Amino acid sequence: MTPITIEVIAPTFQSLEMACPSCNLVFNTLGLNGKERQSCNEEYPEDWKEALRYLSNCISEISRLYRHRVRFEVIEAQSPLGLWKQIRHRVFKYPAFIVDGKKTYVGFDCGELGALIDERIKGESGP
Numbered sequence: 001m002t003p004i005t006i007e008v009i010a011p012t013f014q015s016l017e018m019a020c021p022s023c024n025l026v027f028n029t030l031g032l033n034g035k036e037r038q039s040c041n042e043e044y045p046e047d048w049k050e051a052l053r054y055l056s057n058c059i060s061e062i063s064r065l066y067r068h069r070v071r072f073e074v075i076e077a078q079s080p081l082g083l084w085k086q087i088r089h090r091v092f093k094y095p096a097f098i099v100d101g102k103k104t105y106v107g108f109d110c111g112e113l114g115a116l117i118d119e120r121i122k123g124e125s126g127p
Contacts, residue, residue, distance in 0.1 A: 003071040004120050006062075006113075009085055010055060010095035011048075011077045051108075055095050058110040066117060 059072055075082045077094055086092055089104050097105045099116045 001069070001124065003069055004066075004100050004117060006070055006072050006117070007085060007098040007101075008055070008059065008072060008074045008095055009077050009082050009091060009098070010052075010074070012052070012074065054108055058108065058113070061110055062113060062117070065114065069121065070117060 059074075062070060063072065075085060077083075077086070085098065086096070089096070089098050091098070091104050091106055093106045095106070095108065097113055097116070099105070099113075099120055103116050103120065105113050105116055
């Protein structure tokens, strides 16, 4: 069974600690270590930071529950790809979840997202 792809369209903090080795190389070369980047994160409004924490926890919980059955792709909402996905799937609020390019859900209810995933799993194993 191939994993179900869940695309998450949401604004992300561009200054968060980068996991990309190339980005880290550039930042370190410029002398921008984690401390300076972390101070940028403190400038975001508290409700934005809380929403990102909640979204992160939701993704972690779904990943834990479905393990090898799901694969997440987080897409920056303001990127060209993010804008294209919003238009294509007609989702204009955040966070938006696109399950296998077919079903969409907008909101913070992990239970609703789980129900969509369950529906997709049942659809794959059905007759």
